[in-house]
Amino acid sequence: MQDIQHYLRPGLLQLASLPPLSLYVHLPWCLKKCPYCDFNSHEMRQADMPEQRYLDALVADLESALPLIWGRTVHSIFLGGGTPSLFAPESIARLLSDLRARLKLSADCEITLEANPGTFEKERFRAFRDAGVTRLSVGVQSFKDGHLKSLGRVHDSAQARAALEEAARSFDTWNLDLMYALPGQTLEDLREEIAQALAFAPPHLSIYHLTIEPNTYFAKYPPQIPEDDTAYAMLDLITERTAAAGLQRYEVSAYARTNHHCRHNLNYWEYGDYLGIGAGAHGKISFAHRIVRQVRTREPRLYMERALAGNAVAQEEEVKRADLPFEYMLNALRLRQGFALGEFSERTGLAITAIARQLEEAERKGWITRDLQRVLPTERGFDFLSDLQSLFLPDPA
Numbered sequence: 001m002q003d004i005q006h007y008l009r010p011g012l013l014q015l016a017s018l019p020p021l022s023l024y025v026h027l028p029w030c031l032k033k034c035p036y037c038d039f040n041s042h043e044m045r046q047a048d049m050p051e052q053r054y055l056d057a058l059v060a061d062l063e064s065a066l067p068l069i070w071g072r073t074v075h076s077i078f079l080g081g082g083t084p085s086l087f088a089p090e091s092i093a094r095l096l097s098d099l100r101a102r103l104k105l106s107a108d109c110e111i112t113l114e115a116n117p118g119t120f121e122k123e124r125f126r127a128f129r130d131a132g133v134t135r136l137s138v139g140v141q142s143f144k145d146g147h148l149k150s151l152g153r154v155h156d157s158a159q160a161r162a163a164l165e166e167a168a169r170s171f172d173t174w175n176l177d178l179m180y181a182l183p184g185q186t187l188e189d190l191r192e193e194i195a196q197a198l199a200f201a202p203p204h205l206s207i208y209h210l211t212i213e214p215n216t217y218f219a220k221y222p223p224q225i226p227e228d229d230t231a232y233a234m235l236d237l238i239t240e241r242t243a244a245a246g247l248q249r250y251e252v253s254a255y256a257r258t259n260h261h262c263r264h265n266l267n268y269w270e271y272g273d274y275l276g277i278g279a280g281a282h283g284k285i286s287f288a289h290r291i292v293r294q295v296r297t298r299e300p301r302l303y304m305e306r307a308l309a310g311n312a313v314a315q316e317e318e319v320k321r322a323d324l325p326f327e328y329m330l331n332a333l334r335l336r337q338g339f340a341l342g343e344f345s346e347r348t349g350l351a352i353t354a355i356a357r358q359l360e361e362a363e364r365k366g367w368i369t370r371d372l373q374r375v376l377p378t379e380r381g382f383d384f385l386s387d388l389q390s391l392f393l394p395d396p397a
């Protein structure tokens with residue numbers, strides 16, 4: 001990491017104010033690697049996890065990064081993975097108190113922890129709440145044992161149900177993660193999945209289209225997944241059923257009851273700032289004259305070594321001015337409410353005229369609507385989201 005003066009020197013951008021700041025903490029271990037997963041997650045037996053050393057490394061990592069966010073309030077924290085719920089509740093309590101001692105948290109700071117039903121015990125979820133976690137995100141993926149098996153999950157559907165019941169009992173707000181377009185899944189299967197999910201009245205539901213990511217087991221040995229037409233019909237069914245249950249689709253894959261949006265994810269989509277600590281964590285930090293992206297060392301052992309030596313950052317670069325419109329749209333156009341024109345300028349330091357041509361083209365194609373204040377993706381824009389976002393790619397040099 002550079003000397004702080006380096007970030008503050010004059011540059012090509014002029015940001016009138018800095019956006020809200022969040023903190024992402026990556027906990028990189030899982031009991032077993034799922035065949036579809038390309039997250040920075042590594043297999044480890046629970047008993048072998050070097051929890052305390054990892055927490056020491058996180059603290060060292062945070063302390064080295066503090067000068068970059070001096071004086072700023074943190075509005076949300078996300079403990080993601082990997083499987084953060086593998087960490088002992090005492091370790092999560094230590095982590096949160098270490099963070100609190102070093103950061104100014106807003107009074108209503110949202111603190112989410114990702115939990116896997118395979119790590120579920122009743123007391124454990126309550127202990128996470130008592131440690132200060134305000135929101136649990138439960139990775140269910142499916143309620144059918146056959147699908148869970150083909151997805152290589154470590155839990156069955158009975159464990160998933162028990163975990164959800166406890167999440168609902170212990171937390172005022174929580175999330176259920178599902179995936180669809182699974183190997184061998186039919187529309188009828190999905191209908192049942194949605195009904196089962198909605199029976200828990202989740203305040204927040206994330207439903208992701210299963211993607212076959214490069215360098216995963218599924219990329220090497222592709223399973224039979226539903227045709228595109230079926231996948232579209234599945235999405236229609238999801239949208240219809242969730243709406244009927246009073247959940248708003250506020251983002252491409254996220255559905256929430258009023259006041260139960262994930263504030264942390266909203267901050268990403270609104271192109272806010274986030275410091276990312278932990279193995280392989282990504283961060284984006286704005287300064288008056290530049291926006292900086294960072295990536296931490298990916299491999300957990302190496303990360304711990306480097307973080308403890310004050311050297312966790314593996315890559316750092318300034319976002320180029322020409323890349324800002326696309327970066328902004330990759331996030332903001334995922335939101336049903338789109339973005340305010342003033343916010344585009346506030347977050348990127350660019351005038352709205354910088355994207356006037358692209359907005360006109362998007363409007364002509366029926367992918368957005370706009371008024372004097374906001375730009376919103378249409379239904380069709382949501383369906384062609386990557387084409388819509390690509391309009392904002394920088395012109396080839």
Ligand SMILES: C[S@@+](CC[C@H](N)C(=O)[O-])C[C@H]1O[C@@H](n2cnc3c(N)ncnc32)[C@H](O)[C@@H]1O
Pocket residue numbers: 036037038039080081082083114115116117138139140141177178179208209210211212213
């Ligand atoms: C970072 S993962 C971590 C959550 C937790 N480890 C778990 O799997 O239960 C967050 C969510 O991303 C989704 N996900 C992961 N890989 C995916 C893929 N290849 N396609 C679609 N969704 C995926 C899953 O729904 C998962 O719950």
Ligand code: SF4
Pocket residue numbers: 029030032033034037038039041081082083116139
């Ligand atoms: S449990 Fe979650 S993070 Fe871990 S391998 Fe599976 S999908 Fe990836």
